[in-house]
Amino acid sequence: xxxxxxxxxxxxxxxxxxxxxxxxxxxxxxxxxxxxxxxxxxxxxxxxxxxxxxxxxxxxxxxxxxxxxxxxxxxxxxxxxxxxxxxxxxxxxxxxxxxxxxxxxxxxxxxxxxxxxxxxxxxxxxxxxxxxxxxxxxxxxxxxxxxxxxxxxxxxxxxxxxxxxxxxxxxxxxxxxxxxxxxxxxxxxxxxxxxxxxxxxxxxxxxxxxxxxxxxxxxxxx
Amino acid sequence: xxxxxxxxxxxxxxxxxxxxxxxxxxxxxxxxxxxxxxxxxxxxxxxxxxxxxxxxxxxxxxxxxxxxxxxxxxxxxxxxxxxxxxxxxxxxxxxxxxxxxxxxxxxxxxxxxxxxxxxxxxxxxxxxxxxxxxxxxxxxxxxxxxxxxxxxxxxxxxxxxxxxxxxxxxxxxxxxxxxxxxxxxxxxxxxxxxxxxxxxxxxxxxxxxxxxxxxxxx
Numbered sequence: 054x055x056x057x058x059x060x061x062x063x064x065x066x067x068x069x070x071x072x073x074x075x076x077x078x079x080x081x082x083x084x085x086x087x088x089x090x091x092x093x094x095x096x097x098x099x100x101x102x103x104x105x106x107x108x109x110x111x112x113x114x115x116x117x118x119x120x121x122x123x124x125x126x127x128x129x130x131x132x133x134x135x136x137x138x139x140x141x142x143x144x145x146x147x148x149x150x151x152x153x154x155x156x157x158x159x160x161x162x163x164x165x166x167x168x169x170x171x172x173x174x175x176x177x178x179x180x181x182x183x184x185x186x187x188x189x190x191x192x193x194x195x196x197x198x199x200x201x202x203x204x205x206x207x208x209x210x211x212x213x214x215x216x217x218x219x220x221x222x223x224x225x226x227x228x229x230x231x232x233x234x235x236x237x238x239x240x241x242x243x244x245x246x247x248x249x250x251x252x253x254x255x256x257x258x259x260x261x262x263x264x265x266x267x268x269x270x271x272x273x274x275x
Numbered sequence: 276x277x278x279x280x281x282x283x284x285x286x287x288x289x290x291x292x293x294x295x296x297x298x299x300x301x302x303x304x305x306x307x308x309x310x311x312x313x314x315x316x317x318x319x320x321x322x323x324x325x326x327x328x329x330x331x332x333x334x335x336x337x338x339x340x341x342x343x344x345x346x347x348x349x350x351x352x353x354x355x356x357x358x359x360x361x362x363x364x365x366x367x368x369x370x371x372x373x374x375x376x377x378x379x380x381x382x383x384x385x386x387x388x389x390x391x392x393x394x395x396x397x398x399x400x401x402x403x404x405x406x407x408x409x410x411x412x413x414x415x416x417x418x419x420x421x422x423x424x425x426x427x428x429x430x431x432x433x434x435x436x437x438x439x440x441x442x443x444x445x446x447x448x449x450x451x452x453x454x455x456x457x458x459x460x461x462x463x464x465x466x467x468x469x470x471x472x473x474x475x476x477x478x479x480x481x482x483x484x485x486x487x488x489x490x491x492x493x
Contacts, residue, residue, distance in 0.1 A: 116486075116489050168440050168443050169440075171439070171440040172440040172441065175436045175437050175440055178433065178436050178437075179423070179427065179433060179436075179437060182427040182428045182429055182433055183426065183427045183428070184428070188426065191489060191490075192423055192426055192427070192490065194489075195419075195423060195486045195489050195490055196420075196423060196437065198482065198486060199416075199419060199420075199441070199479075199482050199483070199486060200440070200441065202478055202479060202482045203416070203440070203441040203444060203479065206444045206471070206475050206478075207443065207444045210444075210471060210475075211444060211447055211448070211471075214448075214451075214467065214468065214471065
């Protein structure tokens, strides 16, 4: 990653944390100050989808033309995506504990996110149970593409068909109508970019670690 | 080619009756365990409990059924098939065959449930349509995963781990429509769900069709 991207990422996150806690927010019943969770909870999901999509692209590229580099990118973006998924679930649960009354409410979107976590954990189980490196990379790329296709209806279609308490689902209005007024947008969009960049940064660091250990392994063989 | 392969699957299955009778016995024992665990308290099986028991039973039998489609193949025979036909023909024939098998199994399961655990459904035609669509969803998604799991160690555990998350979206919609069937809601209420189920099936089938050639190459 270029240095200016890293600086941008840190600046955006500092702004998110400072602005997210100090700037004015709309006064709404029940939600009150906890509306600030929007800056920390929602960007996790944007970031997760972005990272999983990058991983999907690298898996498709890998099947197109196998290369160690592409497989490394696919794996590590899933790793970072899983971290964001867990953080998103946790922040959601903390928020739900105070606003809905209990951490796990059986909301369709919450369940969908938990199942998405299971899908991608199974990806690592699959990788763990194949010994041949080429075969491991190819089969897990196939599963990654398949899992992504299975995850989309779970997160974006089924919650809209059932009664979900998330905005934009089950007849609830989306963010745009009243939740997210222009003051919140000022922090929300930078927060999305900042958290996504952080995820990409972590993933790229891990990819580089993977390259180095691969290089070391080759040196040992020589 | 697809028809030949499909007939071959069917003939092999009918010639070797042990597998299919094993599956039916598995289904029967599961239903019977459900019945025994609720014994004498039949009235406690509310419609929702019925639908939960039904789909859990079907899910487990189906995963066991489809798992054998690639995992059970002998190594040498597989190479022979691949040398005489295209991978997509093999995949489609297996999918069709699994679809047939799952449909037969779920209908049997339904019959067994009616016998042992009564029948809370009011709209039978709609439920049959749901069963068919769910069977299509199971066969399209699980056939590919079976081929995937067959290449790895500990195939049977892996099959369960990989398939549960993937078939859950099919299962959730099926359970929702089942509830509509039990409540006797108007059919037009369930049409959007059935269309979504069909759409998911198409997406998953297309993904399997595109991805399968990459699996068998190894």
